Amino acid sequence: MANAGGVAGINFAPAFLAEDITSKDSLVSDMVRHIKHFVKVGGIECVGMGSDFDGIGGNLEVKDASMMQMIFEALRKEGFSEDQIEKIAYTNVLRVIKETL
Numbered sequence: 512m513a514n515a516g517g518v519a520g521i522n523f524a525p526a527f528l529a530e531d532i533t534s535k536d537s538l539v540s541d542m543v544r545h546i547k548h549f550v551k552v553g554g555i556e557c558v559g560m561g562s563d564f565d566g567i568g569g570n571l572e573v574k575d576a577s578m579m580q581m582i583f584e585a586l587r588k589e590g591f592s593e594d595q596i597e598k599i600a601y602t603n604v605l606r607v608i609k610e611t612l
Contacts, residue, residue: 513553516610518603520561521545525569535569542573543585546599555595559604 512519521542525534528541549558560582564575573581583596591599 513557516556516607518557518559518607519549519553520559520563520604521549522561522563522567523571523573524563524567537567537569537571537573539572539581539585542582543589546586547589555598556603556606558599560600 522528523537523542525537526532528534528537528545530541546558560579562573562576573579579600583600586596586599
């Protein structure tokens with residue numbers, strides 16, 4: 512996917528994030544771990560925010576879009592630059608949309 516210029520959105524569902532797939536908790540720390548893995552495997556250009564707020568349940572630390580800054584602040588603490596955070600937040604997805612329209 513990364514080689515083709517695609518973007519994968521990080522899903523906030525607990526079953527996708529937690530190391531224990533039976534967990535009902537969706538934590539920012541798990542999202543950051545997934546983002547770091549995506550970047551390691553495919554580069555910063557292949558990661559976006561997916562959320563799937565309209566179809567997931569569980570104990571969500573980030574319950575809606577108003578809480579997205581929690582993820583971005585955690586990424587800053589992990590050493591991500593503002594440019595990298597912008598790519599993850601929206602510019603990677605915007606690039607793909609523009610390229611496919």
